Amino acid sequence: MKNQTQDTYRFQVNLSGMINILSNHLYSSPKVFLRELLQNGVDAITARQAYSQGGYDGRIHVEVSETSTGATLLVEDNGIGLDESEIHEFLAMIGQSSKRGEDFLQTNTSFIGRFGIGLLSCFMVSDDIVMVTQSAKGGPALEWRGKPDGTYTIRKLEGIHAPGTKVFLRCKEGSEPYFKEGNLQEWLFHYGALLPYPIQLVSNQTTRLINPPSPPWVKDPQLARKHRSEVLAFGKQVLGETFRDFIPLHTSSGRTGGIAFILPQAVNLGAKRNHRVYLKHMLVSEAADNVLPDWAFFVKCMIWTDELQPTASREHFYENVQLEQVREELGSTIRQELMRMAEYDPDRLQSIISLHALSMKALAVEDSSFYSIIHEWLPFESTFGTKPLGELKQQSPLYFTATLDEYRQITHVASAQSMLVVNGGYIYDAELLSLLPLIDPDVQTERLLPEEVSLSFTDITPQERLDYYESVRLADSVLQKFRCQVQLRRFKPEEIPVLYTLSHESAQWRVMEATKEVSTDALSSVLGSLGATLKDAAYATLYFNLNNPVIERAFHPAHKAMLPSIIEMLYCNALMMGHYPMNRQETALLNKGIIQFIDWGMTASHTTGGDE
Incomplete structure (x- = not known):
């Protein structure tokens, strides 16, 4: 048999299509190009620190300027730089990792090196990317120019250049907001507030330091208790809300920490949980909703970590064993702090509970030991x-x-x-x-x-039972169509004429009947079959209070002709007092009764000459 041959082909990547995916599907906003450039700079500085083995201070310099051809942005770091082979390997091969090693996927949390798409994000705001880089390991400085059509050039530069990398971007049409000084200042702080390296923004010959030195409580969140006013002020600056209290967060490994700011207003159970999470001090997500237990919806957090695995967009985290463990430990930190308050600072705990009782109850249901300590509040x-x-x-x-x-x-x-x-x-x-x-x-x-x-109602006397027998029987027959029986009693308060009570079966039957009214024919048929099994036992009770003058007068034998309408109106009144939703039949009954009483009133008025 003749051997068959097969050809092997290589995938072709449409770079412009890839940029469209980045812009419209992977990233939440084009402004994340700044985060990617900052992250590239941080990675380069970290690599140079390891290479230099001390005696080196990293920094990031950002400069925006207006030229005759439009705005230009420069982002510069004094990190390790790239040589020509690294440029080809890391910038031209999407998906190539700049961090080697078999355990990379398990231990490294930087996506820039892993997917090689960090620099490509700049094409969302610029049609021209120019990178000038000098490797700290030696060799010539290099200029790399990339185009959105997938082509790039490299040329060697003459002269002496300091180690590091400069990225130049020229604003493309429609991207002007991303080159405005005010926006750049806001977004650089947004992403880099916790970075351990200074970020400087230069514009119109004015230099601003974007991020102050990291406070000591970032390294050890438990120190935050000694810097209360500073922590609350920082929370307001970063999260945009005024907080009155917080809880330091930490895990046993020390690789995840943060501050849980207690919200100054009550929130409901369905409130969206938006926490800011910084990966290696860089903001990854400002709307992380899976880093804390569900019961902790009374806090808004700043969390920093180097152990969680972000998704490809670096804006969320993979739901894996590591995240589950971190979530459990952060929840445990909050729980322990609340229990500590119960023992040493009960007034503070009571203030939190008064605002966020629902969260406290949610946690108490999960944790009986917590419930036992805080239940009295x-x-x-x-x-x-x-x-x-x-x-x-x-x-x-x-x-x-x-x-x-x-x-x-x-x-x-x-x-x-x-x-x-x-x-x-x-x-x-x-x-x-x-x-x-x-x-x-x-x-x-x-x-x-x-x-x-x-059962605590006072029964009527035998004589009253005899006197009102016919009236009660008539009332029973009137309410039969609503599966409601009538009882005549005396009870407090006298102001309540009637009380409507439901058995478990009648409550189920009432729900089914209400659902049938808004359901399809097929579903109504199914509900009808289910309701048939309850029908015999599904009786509510309407108690009439003989202590109430309305009831005493209504059941008087002289009003027998009007009694059916009076019973129907009192039935509707009892439903409204009990906050029961009325079905169509009951609503129609109420409308009919109102019209009937209006007619009776007008008839009586004409008879007595009341209109004259």
Whole structure:
């Protein structure tokens, strides 16, 4: 059999297409070209420090100027520089690494060398990139010129040049904002605020130092407690918010640290978590949402690390084992600091809890030891007002409802009878109340159902039962279509004429009926089948309060003809008092009742001559 031959081909890269990908898909904004140039400079300085073995101070110089052909930007570092072979290897081969070694992907966190795309990002704002570089290892200075069509030239320069690299960019049309002095000053600080090397910006013969020397608490975040005002001022400068408190962050390895600034206002559970993360002191992400546990949404952080692995855009981090460990350790740092406050600075903890109770409850659900230490400060809504749990637990058993609807059904009646009931309907509350006996054995908690509150109602007398028998039977028949039964009782407060309570089955049935109204025919059919299994047991109860003058008058035999309409209106009133959403049938009933009472009023007025 004749051997078949096969040809081998090499991939061709369309550089202009690659630049479009960088600009529109990989990077969040063209301004990241500054970050890439700063990172190149930092990498070069770091390499020269290792090569020089001391006696060398790195720096980065940025200069913007206007010329007859437009704005020009110079970014210069005094790092290690490149020789010609390195230029070909690292600038012409996209994806080539400037850091060699089999363990590179596992240990190195700089994408510039890994993907060779850092300098290419400059094509987003310039059609001409000129780089002049002198290797600290010797050899001639070189000028590299790159074009967006994928071509480049290299020429040797005469004379003596200091080691380092200069990158010149000429502004292309439409990119003028990226060459404005004010924007450059803001963005250089944005990306390089924590860099350990000075960044100078020169414009119109004015020199500005962009980044002050790194404060000592950057190396050791636990020192931040001794520099409170400085840390808070730095947080305002970098994050743009005024903070009143913070928690230092650190990991056991010492490779990740930071400051968790406590937000000065309450935030909800769905709030977007935007933390700033610096990789090797360079800002990588200003919207990192996966570096802290979900419960820590009451802080806004500055985090610096050299151990997390960024994505190709260097604006987010890979979700891997290393990130999971860092997230757990940072969360543990916050938890331990809060527990320390509980012991040594309770007023400070109480101030935080008063603003961020939801976060504290979220953490307490996860960590019983944390719950046991801070539970007394956690606020809960109750029929006695919003109180800390330490005060509420003095009542035993401590009654609570499991849902907001249940609480709304009983709150007025329970309050009138001086009965303490805690609203467990908000997220985490019922779960925490159920767990309370586990952390404090002296406390008993018990879920309270609306029908159990009705047990404290005063029953009517046998004579009243006889007198109102026909009226109650009529009321029962009127509300049958709403799967609601009627009970006549006496209870406090007298101001409440009716109280609507739902059993578990009737609550489910009501939800299904409401869903059917807005569902497709197919889904309505399925819900109808499910609802059929509940229908026999799905009865609500409407309690009429004979202590209320409206009820006493409505059930008077003289008003028997009007009683059905009165019952329907009181039913709608009970739904609104209990904050129950009304379905279409109930809304129509309310409208019909209002019109009917208006008609009765007008008829009575004409009969008595009231309009004259």
